Amino acid sequence: MSRRLPTIHAITERLEGPADRQVEELDLEFSNGERRRFHRLKARGHGAVVVVPLIDDETVLLVREYAAGVHRYELGLVKGRIDAGESPAQAADRELKEEAGYGARRIDVLRSMSLAPTYMNHQSWLVLARDLYPERLPGDEPEELEVVPWKLDALDQLMLREDFSEGRSLAALFVAREWLRGNA
Known part of the structure; x- marks a missing residue:
């Protein structure tokens, strides 16, 4: 099944934890209308x-x-x-x-x-x-x-x-x- 990617309404960045990890909070809307907030760690450097x-x-x-x-x-x-x-x-x-x-x-x-x-x-x-x-x-x-x-x-x-x-x-x-x- 092929689905449309969720719409990103906003991305909020912040530092978190003792190592000051960069965390992004994504305000997402899925194709069925459901809205959720997802968190992801943002990579430092170039991979x-x-x-x-x-x-x-x-x-x-x-x-x-x-x-x-x-x-x-x-x-x-x-x-x-x-x-x-x-x-x-x-x-x-x-x-x-x-x-x-x-x-x-x-x-x-x-x-x-x-x-x-x-x-x-x-x-x-x-x-x-x-x-x-x-x-x-x-x-x-x-x-x-x-x-x-x-x-x-x-x-x-x-x-x-x-x-x-x-x-x-x-x-x-x-x-x-x-x-x-x-x-x-």
């Missing part, structure tokens, strides 16, 4: 990248880093924010050099992904990085990240690990694997 770095056709490089939200070390993909003036491809190459110590000669931006589209407008760009070469840039991590090679045909084992729980990383690996099957 983020989630990088699937392939050291060869069958092996992705994961990084293990401290995750404050769950207070443990987590395996995941290289990821980070897009700085002002950067494209997703440029941000992916920079983050790859900072976190994993590799640059990429071939970068494909596959798609954007949302974190929680019902209440956030934040976008992460899924980027495939191939033809890697060693190059390290200083990053903002407090310690060097461990780089862990993982075979793409063993994603079924990775997805069940306790220390691999970040949804963007999991989704990105499956999207990239399927994309590679049709576009390698």
Whole structure:
């Protein structure tokens, strides 16, 4: 079923919480005449990248880093924010050099992904990085990240690990694997 988008009558912005998050309140009218107020977190910055770095056709490089939200070390993909003036491809190459110590000669931006589209407008760009070469840039991590090679045909084992729980990383690996099957 195709529906007309709700009419936005007003958007009110405010800062909320200890981190001064930008919250937007939308005064909406739906096609059936119902009016509601929805709240959404407004993204800061220019979005983020989630990088699937392939050291060869069958092996992705994961990084293990401290995750404050769950207070443990987590395996995941290289990821980070897009700085002002950067494209997703440029941000992916920079983050790859900072976190994993590799640059990429071939970068494909596959798609954007949302974190929680019902209440956030934040976008992460899924980027495939191939033809890697060693190059390290200083990053903002407090310690060097461990780089862990993982075979793409063993994603079924990775997805069940306790220390691999970040949804963007999991989704990105499956999207990239399927994309590679049709576009390698």
